[in-house]
Amino acid sequence: MNHTPVTPRFAAGKAETLAPGMAVGLYGGSFDPPHAGHRHVALTAKKRLGLDAVWWLVAPQNPLKAAAPATLETRIAAISALIPEPGHVVSTIEDRLGTRYTIDIIRHLTTRYPQVRFVWIMGADGLGSFHRWGHWREIAARVPICVIARGGTPLKWRLGKAARQLSHARVQPSAATALVKRGAPGWTYITAPLHAEASSLLRRGR
Numbered sequence: 001m002n003h004t005p006v007t008p009r010f011a012a013g014k015a016e017t018l019a020p021g022m023a024v025g026l027y028g029g030s031f032d033p034p035h036a037g038h039r040h041v042a043l044t045a046k047k048r049l050g051l052d053a054v055w056w057l058v059a060p061q062n063p064l065k066a067a068a069p070a071t072l073e074t075r076i077a078a079i080s081a082l083i084p085e086p087g088h089v090v091s092t093i094e095d096r097l098g099t100r101y102t103i104d105i106i107r108h109l110t111t112r113y114p115q116v117r118f119v120w121i122m123g124a125d126g127l128g129s130f131h132r133w134g135h136w137r138e139i140a141a142r143v144p145i146c147v148i149a150r151g152g153t154p155l156k157w158r159l160g161k162a163a164r165q166l167s168h169a170r171v172q173p174s175a176a177t178a179l180v181k182r183g184a185p186g187w188t189y190i191t192a193p194l195h196a197e198a199s200s201l202l203r204r205g206r
């Protein structure tokens with residue numbers, strides 16, 4: 001197969017490599033700092049969706065968060081140490097494209113690599129605030145979404161605006177791999193065992 005490197009290698013040392021037909025999970029986060037809960041999400045999604053790779057998209061700055069996170073270098077190094085397994089790539093594509101908005105990444109990747117099957121990965125709290133993201137309906141129209149359960153207020157998140165408006169496109173977790181093959185629109189909510197870790201808890205303990 002003809003492997004096309006998206007960009008040159010970057011600090012983390014693993015290339016973001018794409019090939020036609022590949023299934024790639026896009027796991028966006030502040031990762032400030034990354035923790036075992038993130039690892040759990042990425043490993044669960046990779047397994048349950050049958051992904052070839054998970055790209056950990058390190059957000060330069062979440063547009064909905066006021067506080068600036070640690071430097072990209074610090075977070076990249078920490079993610080690389082947390083998840084050395086093959087198939088997990090730390091990506092600075094948001095920084096390279098000079099955007100803080102997920103829609104820009106999704107438009108770029110789905111337009112440029114139409115033969116790659118991208119899927120967006122997020123924790124359940126992300127579903128709860130998804131309707132506040134820029135062009136969230138277009139994101140959902142362009143890529144399937146995999147939501148991984150998280151402790152907190154799951155009922156509120158599952159009954160939130162985005163979940164309600166996208167309810168027609170929801171599929172059972174048993175259809176998750178088929179969803180990735182079929183493509184958007186579609187989302188699934190995977191009730192993996194919960195993982196209690198949170199970056200805010202770790203920052204408080206610093």
Ligand SMILES: Nc1ncnc2c1ncn2[C@@H]1O[C@H](COP(=O)(O)OP(=O)(O)OP(=O)(O)O)[C@@H](O)[C@H]1O
Pocket residue numbers: 028029030031032037038041121122123124125126148149150151195196197198199200201
């Ligand atoms: N323990 C967890 N279980 C499930 N999803 C998680 C967990 N921790 C983080 N996530 C998900 O990972 C993505 C990145 O999360 P983020 O980097 O903001 O970490 P966080 O622990 O939620 O941080 P903070 O506590 O500062 O809000 C989000 O989609 C979030 O929902």
Ligand SMILES: O=C(O)c1ccc[n+]([C@@H]2O[C@H](COP(=O)([O-])O)[C@@H](O)[C@H]2O)c1
Pocket residue numbers: 027028029030031057059061062063064065100101102103126132133134
């Ligand atoms: O595009 C947006 O409007 C948007 C708003 C909030 C969050 N996001 C993305 O959601 C992902 C998770 O963010 P965070 O800070 O909760 O880890 C990360 O990739 C952010 O860039 C994106």
